[in-house]
Amino acid sequence: MTTIPSNLRRVLRREPRVRPSTEPVAAPPERVEAPPVEIAPNDPLVAYFSGATGAVDIGALQLDSPALEGLREAGIKLVVPLVSQGELIGLLNLGPRRSEQEYSADDRKLLNDLAGHAAPAVRVAQLVREQEAEVRQRERIEQELRVAQLIQQQFLPEELPDLAGWQFAAFYGPAREVGGDFYDFIKLPEGQIGIVVGDVTDKGVPAALVMATTHSVLRAEAPRLVAPSEVLTRVNNLLVDEMPAHMFVTCLYAVLNPETGQLRYANAGHNVPYVSTEGGVTELRATGMPLGLLPEMEYEEKEATLAPGDTVLLHSDGLAEAHNTSREMFGFPRVAALTGEASDGEVLIDRLLKELQDFVGPELEQEDDITLVTLGRRAAGGGPAAPEAPGPAGAERQLASFEVASEPGNERLAIDQVAEAVDGLGLDGPRLERLKTAVGEATMNAIEHGNGNRPELPVGVSVVADDTDVKVRITDQGGERALPEVETPDLEAKLAGLQTPRGWGLFLIQNMVDALETAVDEQHHTIELVMHLKEAPDARS
Amino acid sequence: MTEGSLITDVRELSSRASVIDFKGDVTASSEKALADAYTRASGKFTRTIVLNFSGLEYMNSGGIGMLVTLLVRANRQRQRLVAFGLNEHYRQIFELTRLDEAIGIFDTEAEAFAEADAP
8 A cells, every 4th residue: 555755745736816916016926835635545546646647637536535635625736646666655736727727738748747757756765764764773773782782791690600519500692682581690698509590571671671670689689588489579579669561570599508409499480490310300390470560479489409410400481482494492391301311511501502503493593582500419429620629530631740940931831731732632723722822821820920930940730631621730839829810901991001001811811711720738829720622602601 | 942032024005004024922022023013114104004913823911911012002103003814713812802992803914904005
């Protein structure tokens, strides 16, 4: 159906009556703009004009059309449709001739010629205007997306909990139109840890803002109340008053006691977590309404005890509710089944993402944020060494052990020998390069800061590997020197001359390897660089 | 031994742009070599200096610090730095350190030179 752009609905007509000849001749004729005539897209006049071959005499037209009446009332006598490529894009409306005579055949020909030239030009102008509006709209949306992403990323944890005997893993993959997924780990009294996975309805900036509020409220209330049901009740009551209409938050909140393996949890309408156990996959079910809908809600609290070897998967909708090109859903049963097949959390996340990728195919854009959090209790006697005890452990094999003198530049010796030692472990090129850079930086630190560039003090380097990781331990004589907190260097401040241009070493080390540990005794300071033998997904926290 | 060594070569592309070719290691001990090369590359009207990392063998945090020093100098002289020839690993380090936001990174010499010649 043709729609007449509003700017072309205006009717320009000549003065309908010739003024009496007694009026001064010098006065210019006044042009009067007639009131706009609205033409509904379904008015029969539209179809008539679309098919017309030239100027149309309004007076002679027989049509049951409100728009026709409107044109007549506005004093229009002749209408010349502007048609471009078969589409009616506007009308040239004329009142009566000033001479009060009818429009002649010459007049009509002139007008038809004019319309034939004007129509394409008007169409081009319309298209340009539409395109400009589209560009502005796209820019606005992109800007909003960037803001939403920024907010979202601000509130994701920067690191995973580091608890002896437990393995945590997390993945957050935002959709292009960022959803409101979030997850968090909250330190609680008595060594307990709170684990949160949530999802705000809606997308973009509104969802990101609600997510930020929920995150803050949870962080404030969880350490005080601890009990999951009480925490969710409190958070719900705080959110209800603040929540925009039609929005709510689903959230699973669990509290882990790492000593006992006890996991208490409550659920505000979020996906049910799965647990891979020796006896198969179980679910952690607890009932409760989403947060922010109704005040004074109560949340069921349940408890499970995780045995060594058990792995819990917390997951948001983006995984199970992803669709393939046939509009089939990835599905909760598939998520549950895959949970039961994985040996640990990291493997599980890798597997879920790979299966999802295979299922959805390469061409489909991700529909919703995907958040996956796993916590696994390590099987007794297995797994990597506890972080506080770098040293010989489990199935570690010693690949090399050597010393370099503390002279600037000797980090190159350490790099070359480590590279030689790990040759054959199957580290891919980029991971090997990253390990080499980390070894170089850690050795430089040991030479310069630990041993004070004193050549007689050696830097010890030991390379070990087990089935999953390679670990390089670099020891200096610096004794109980705490590793400073790793801060992201501020490039702007450096460029402005407010900070030294140097100071990139520790930041590089941390970002090159998968884990970084330190151990000290009275005389020695050891930094342990851990690199997984296989790459984990980039978005891994 | 094993003080890293850096050999630099300076080429003038036009009155507005020069190239510094690096061969070897960019570390803290490259300070003098870098500063000298930069001085040679900076003509009266030089607006852009292209850093050619095709011959880079090793760069560490000290070398990154040296590049930041060059950037400070470039900013002061209202010059800009662009670079090409970085391998994937050092490119990743440029991204990590956000140096890629301050130094325009290009895949090829031709692209870097085209940028350097742009007004």
